[in-house]
Amino acid sequence: xxxxxxxxxEHASPLALLGGTDSGGQNVYVAELAIQLAKMGYEVDIFTRxxxxxxxxxxxxxxxxxxxxxxxxxxTVVAKEELLPYMPTFRKEMERFIVDNNLxxxxxxxxxxxxGVVAMELKEKLDVPFVITFHALGHIRSLHQGEMDRFPAERxxxxxxxxxxxxxxxxxxxxxxxxxxxxxxxxxxxxxxxPCGFNPEHFYPIPKKECRSMLNLPHxxxxxxxxxxxxxxxxxxxxIEAFAKVKLNQPAKLVIVGGESxxxxxxxxxxxxxxxxxxxxxxxxxHFVGRKNRDELKYYYGAADVFLTTPWYEPFGITxxxxxxxxxxxxxxxxxxxxxxxxxxxxxxLVDPKNPEELAEKLNELLPDQDRLFKxxxxxxxxxxxxxxxxxxxxxxxxxxxxIHDRKMDVQNAELNMIGSAFEEAAYTFQKTAAELSSxxxxxxSTMAKALKAGHKILVCGNGGSAAESQHFVAELVGRFEIPxxxxxxxxxxxxxTAIITAWANDFGYDDIFARQVQAFGSxxxxxxxxxxxxxxxxxxxxxxxxxxxxxxxINMLGKTGGKSLNYGHLNLVVPSDSTQRIQELHLHLxxxxxxxxxxxxxxxxxxxxxxxKERTLAVKGQDVLLGADYALNGKRLxxxxx
Ligand SMILES: O=C(CO)[C@@H](O)[C@H](O)[C@H](O)[C@H](O)COP(=O)(O)O
Ligand SMILES: [Zn+2]
Numbered sequence: 051x052x053x054x055x056x057x058x059x060e061h062a063s064p065l066a067l068l069g070g071t072d073s074g075g076q077n078v079y080v081a082e083l084a085i086q087l088a089k090m091g092y093e094v095d096i097f098t099r100x101x102x103x104x105x106x107x108x109x110x111x112x113x114x115x116x117x118x119x120x121x122x123x124x125x126t127v128v129a130k131e132e133l134l135p136y137m138p139t140f141r142k143e144m145e146r147f148i149v150d151n152n153l154x155x156x157x158x159x160x161x162x163x164x165x166g167v168v169a170m171e172l173k174e175k176l177d178v179p180f181v182i183t184f185h186a187l188g189h190i191r192s193l194h195q196g197e198m199d200r201f202p203a204e205r206x207x208x209x210x211x212x213x214x215x216x217x218x219x220x221x222x223x224x225x226x227x228x229x230x231x232x233x234x235x236x237x238x239x240x241x242x243x244x245p246c247g248f249n250p251e252h253f254y255p256i257p258k259k260e261c262r263s264m265l266n267l268p269h270x271x272x273x274x275x276x277x278x279x280x281x282x283x284x285x286x287x288x289x290i291e292a293f294a295k296v297k298l299n300q301p302a303k304l305v306i307v308g309g310e311s312x313x314x315x316x317x318x319x320x321x322x323x324x325x326x327x328x329x330x331x332x333x334x335x336x337h338f339v340g341r342k343n344r345d346e347l348k349y350y351y352g353a354a355d356v357f358l359t360t361p362w363y364e365p366f367g368i369t370x371x372x373x374x375x376x377x378x379x380x381x382x383x384x385x386x387x388x389x390x391x392x393x394x395x396x397x398x399x400l401v402d403p404k405n406p407e408e409l410a411e412k413l414n415e416l417l418p419d420q421d422r423l424f425k426x427x428x429x430x431x432x433x434x435x436x437x438x439x440x441x442x443x444x445x446x447x448x449x450x451x452x453x454i455h456d457r458k459m460d461v462q463n464a465e466l467n468m469i470g471s472a473f474e475e476a477a478y479t480f481q482k483t484a485a486e487l488s489s490x491x492x493x494x495x496s497t498m499a500k501a502l503k504a505g506h507k508i509l510v511c512g513n514g515g516s517a518a519e520s521q522h523f524v525a526e527l528v529g530r531f532e533i534p535x536x537x538x539x540x541x542x543x544x545x546x547x548t549a550i551i552t553a554w555a556n557d558f559g560y561d562d563i564f565a566r567q568v569q570a571f572g573s574x575x576x577x578x579x580x581x582x583x584x585x586x587x588x589x590x591x592x593x594x595x596x597x598x599x600x601x602x603x604x605i606n607m608l609g610k611t612g613g614k615s616l617n618y619g620h621l622n623l624v625v626p627s628d629s630t631q632r633i634q635e636l637h638l639h640l641x642x643x644x645x646x647x648x649x650x651x652x653x654x655x656x657x658x659x660x661x662x663x664k665e666r667t668l669a670v671k672g673q674d675v676l677l678g679a680d681y682a683l684n685g686k687r688l689x690x691x692x693x
Pocket of ligand 1: 516
């Protein structure tokens with residue numbers, strides 16, 4: 051059977067990739083991971099917020115992968131910083147979709163903190179475990195962005211809650227792992243470090259000449275590439291400032307791919323950067339080419355001699371991988387995932403962010419050195435193919451999911467074991483009790499029958515589970531057990547009158563609640579039946595002391611050592627077990643055996659020493675038939691075994 055899982059990616063939809071525009075890393079992550087998992091035999095539903103009114107709800111995205119649009123908030127693009135208030139609706143609608151379609155997910159993989167909130171609530175409601183990839187952590191973001199961070203203030207607290215409730219947390223790199231432990235107190239055993247990946251069918255080496263011809267870039271110049279979302283934290287200004295400091299013997303260009311839209315003229319951040327280049331006097335060397343379709347990116351990577359990425363911080367950073375996959379070495383910030391994916395001196399260099407001097411120095415060193423560029427390019431391809439394809443990522447994710455599944459199965463297996471041994475223990479206790487107590491049970495039953503015949507009554511009491519048994523026994527006697535249409539027998543459960551019990555417990559003390567009633571209802575010759583698993587409950591002891599004072603006969607149902615009660619019972623049925631549950635189960639059986647004896651002795655001797663249980667049952671049924679009134683007019687049996 052296929053293993054069904056759900057992804058939640060509230061703001062980053064894989065459908066956005068189909069339009070060709072270069073969306074953020076999370077869109078790629080969700081799409082590529084789902085596709086690879088589907089290839090491995092999973093069925094993946096990706097739940098994302100509807101941001102187009104006309105799209106249908108369920109979209110076949112790839113074989114085994116569906117994208118399900120959830121309407122939560124306006125069906126238009128909303129900045130992710132403003133999406134949190136729509137998450138309760140998202141959760142409700144997603145839950146409705148799951149229930150209506152009878153979907154049984156093995157687990158939910160949430161992406162980003164808001165999806166984590168949804169997954170956490172669904173875990174509670176539907177009992178589905180969840181895995182979280184945060185993609186970025188609010189605390190780290192606000193450390194770097196300060197005032198510029200527009201996410202709601204509760205983000206970090208919500209992330210902490212998600213960390214606490216998640217079954218596994220995916221860290222994207224060792225830095226992410228240590229941040230989760232240090233700032234979020236994540237339990238290290240819950241964290242699995244699995245990097246992001248690249249798709250070797252989309253990103254592969256293409257001859258530089260070909261790429262440059264395609265993009266109209268000069269063949270005889272050095273080309274340096276900056277590519278990615280155009281936001282402050284990506285440090286694009288650092289790249290421009292560094293480029294202005296580069297001194298080479300040959301001409302060079304800086305190509306900048308990215309922008310908030312394909313409208314290069316009216317993009318605010320882009321204009322700020324353009325002005326910077328202008329002020330530094332290098333505008334003619336810097337090509338702002340705007341946003342590009344994903345399938346064009348490989349030509350930009352391939353055309354460049356070096357790829358630069360110097361963000362202030364970076365949870366992972368997929369672009370360095372893509373560049374290396376295309377055979378272009380990377381100079382990147384010594385932060386987050388980049389310091390893990392770029393191998394210093396082998397596939398590129400690491401520099402401090404916000405340090406244009408250091409970056410310029412590295413460019414001055416590397417750009418003129420064709421041999422080193424070639425070698426690093428070759429190393430880059432080998433390195434990323436060995437460690438970072440989406441297929442490898444999916445294999446690691448599969449192992450993580452399996453660990454959760456196995457743990458669930460462990461719990462289920464442990465339960466099955468527990469059930470098996472509880473039955474074994476019960477069977478053993480039944481047999482042992484039969485061997486040790488049969489004669490005493492018979493004496494207890496006949497004593498009760500005798501007392502009832504003589505016009506006396508039975509008072510019964512116990513605490514907790516035994517209180518229920520006390521009422522159970524009385525119900526069988528006052529009502530009927532197996533003999534239909536017999537008269538009711540006088541028995542009172544001292545557990546039944548709430549007004550008496552609460553008044554006496556409240557005004558005088560709990561220990562006297564039964565004794566008071568024994569004093570009020572009991573008479574000489576009556577029987578007091580006490581049930582206690584420990585034999586040490588004070589109210590039981592006091593009840594027997596009072597009963598003895600009144601000349602009553604005390605019968606105990608006990609267990610374990612029998613406790614203090616042993617000293618007060620005229621007849622003690624001590625179940626040979628130390629387990630409270632088994633003792634209670636046997637007490638119930640004793641209740642039924644006593645009822646059988648009492649009924650048979652008082653109303654009809656249905657069996658002899660040779661009668662088997664089966665014969666007795668038939669005999670009772672026969673009597674039932676003989677008493678034709680036991681059949682209602684409509685022919686339905688009134689029942690003679692209910693108890
Ligand atoms: O049913 C159970 C345990 O299985 C409990 O309600 C249990 O009866 C209560 O703890 C009683 O208070 C125990 O009292 P006792 O059997 O020791 O006299
Ligand atoms: Zn119980």
